[in-house]
Amino acid sequence: MDIAILLYDDFTALDAVGPYEVLTRLPGAVVTFVGKEARPIRTDTTRLAVTADAAIADVTSADILLVPGGPGQMALMEDEAVLDWVRHIDATSTWTTSVCTGSLVLAAAGLLQGKQATCHWLALEQLRQFGAEPTLQRVVFDGKVVTAAGVSAGIDMALHLAARIGGDDLAQAIQLGIEYDPQPPFDAGSPEKAPEHIVELLRSMSRFLMEPTTTA
């Protein structure tokens, strides 16, 4: 099973690595990190580089396509070469997936027309201009298109996918293997649950997620 994960400058690392860590454990899975060019790709913090081992020109199909989010998604949405590749891979994929603002890349490629989809909560409404129906859920299945909410939601999405692909036992074995028994110290991970002043803080810094405080 070929799994292509698209990388691009200024992506958010956990968007890609969370679901990778789950999907790579599917029997027969072969994950390939793909960039416009094959080279190390810097994440949004500039402090981390992940290698794209293949260029889009070298990858002509995948069973699962995954597009992570991150501030670089804005430039990517206008990169016709990459959008063409996304459309081409989607044409024969079994699953076309995204995490966080990666869904905006799928949307810009025209793949979410009339579909329910999610995104990072701060960017969710942007889906509407591409004909998608913004859906404030952590993981949204609409046919073969699966979108996950912000950053960490890709882990949950990948476990849902693992269950669909390999059954509940396999998904639970993977979950236990990565010891995914989440115990965050706060229940503040969504705008409905976080204290109002924290939600307002993030809204007022609405590029908070886009521009982490770390700089070189």
Added chain:
Amino acid sequence: MDIAILLYDDFTALDAVGPYEVLTRLPGAVVTFVGKEARPIRTDTTRLAVTADAAIADVTSADILLVPGGPGQMALMEDEAVLDWVRHIDATSTWTTSVCTGSLVLAAAGLLQGKQATCHWLALEQLRQFGAEPTLQRVVFDGKVVTAAGVSAGIDMALHLAARIGGDDLAQAIQLGIEYDPQPPFDAGSPEKAPEHIVELLRSMSRFLMEPTTTA
């Protein structure tokens, strides 16, 4: 605040990237990925490479040291040059931390003597031979040493650390920024919660976590 994350061949990506995604959002945080040499480092699946931007020789101190786990930890536990570096960084760190079997590296460096610590549940008892007290909890603080359970537990650990370092509001803002509102499809992330036959499956394949099914 300098944060050094140690990379080594055959580490598990999420162990490092999960807490990175939280800690990099601390105000003033400067994360550096550090390897024995500065070069791209392949993870345990061989399908992903993360760049060590600095060599251990170039990094002489850090406020936070983080050692991820993964099957490569076994070789690392006998690498005196790396263990010396770990000891040297720990000598002046504010926090010395690990995820998954990374605690065995801290243990091999002699840093867990008489301390409570955790590890991936399949390797937890190995801590005992290094004088540590195995503690089956997701995140264990013992003085300045903080250890997290398997793979995904580093995210929870980092949020606990963020709260200690910057306060509850900051930690919640980071949690909301990465939309960490976990909703796994199953409650199977720990050996106490997973169905018994799944636990036995993983015990019988006890290198499951160490050797993901993906191969090149």
